[in-house]
Amino acid sequence: MCGCGTALVGANNLDRRGIGIDISPTACKTMVKRLRRQNVKISVDDIIDLPRRINEIKKMVEIDPIEFQNWVCEKLGAISTTPRGFGPRADGNVDGWIMSTTPIQIKGSEGIGYSEIERFETTLEKQKLKEGLFIAFSFSKPAYEEALRANNEKGLKLDLIELEERISPNTKFANRPEYHTILKSSITKRQWGEKE
Numbered sequence: 001m002c003g004c005g006t007a008l009v010g011a012n013n014l015d016r017r018g019i020g021i022d023i024s025p026t027a028c029k030t031m032v033k034r035l036r037r038q039n040v041k042i043s044v045d046d047i048i049d050l051p052r053r054i055n056e057i058k059k060m061v062e063i064d065p066i067e068f069q070n071w072v073c074e075k076l077g078a079i080s081t082t083p084r085g086f087g088p089r090a091d092g093n094v095d096g097w098i099m100s101t102t103p104i105q106i107k108g109s110e111g112i113g114y115s116e117i118e119r120f121e122t123t124l125e126k127q128k129l130k131e132g133l134f135i136a137f138s139f140s141k142p143a144y145e146e147a148l149r150a151n152n153e154k155g156l157k158l159d160l161i162e163l164e165e166r167i168s169p170n171t172k173f174a175n176r177p178e179y180h181t182i183l184k185s186s187i188t189k190r191q192w193g194e195k196e
Helices: 006-013 025-037 054-063 065-076 114-126 141-154
Strands: 096-098 102-106 131-136 157-165 181-185
Touching (some): 025 065, 054 065, 054 157, 065 096, 065 102, 102 114, 114 141, 114 157
Parallel strands (some): 131 157
Antiparallel strands (some): 096 102, 157 181
16 A cells, blocks of 8 residues: 555665555556656556456446546546545536546446436536536447537537547557557547447
């Protein structure tokens, strides 16, 4: 349980060897950054059991949904806004922000439906915003249809983004998470519900 890696930095400063263990991928990446500032030759690729495949990421959601939100925000270069230890919707239906202007709603589930999209629309309208990102493992056809309706009738641009897996087992990038899991925008499904 290394948290932000203070014990590892201390061990390095005392010329000792150490192994840092934490259940949080976010904490493990923080440790790597701190050790790199101490000129330790280490990278994110050196983290053992970092979630890389869809099934591993789904398991991460089961253990700690906030870690999934942090993972998504990191992928998007966004700031997570969901406080730890709070219940659902403690964040006011906004789980993160891109450049403080674009809100993100993140759900670690599949088949996101109409009602979740409508709730996010209401949040955008209350905050007088015209666009937002909604990230999940998959969306239902009614979700796509509602996003299109919101765009046509209210001028709201909702980009529905699905988490997908890119298989690359025989490449030099096989162990790098960004080459296994990608966030794929579904806004390109212009006919909502039709295949790309």
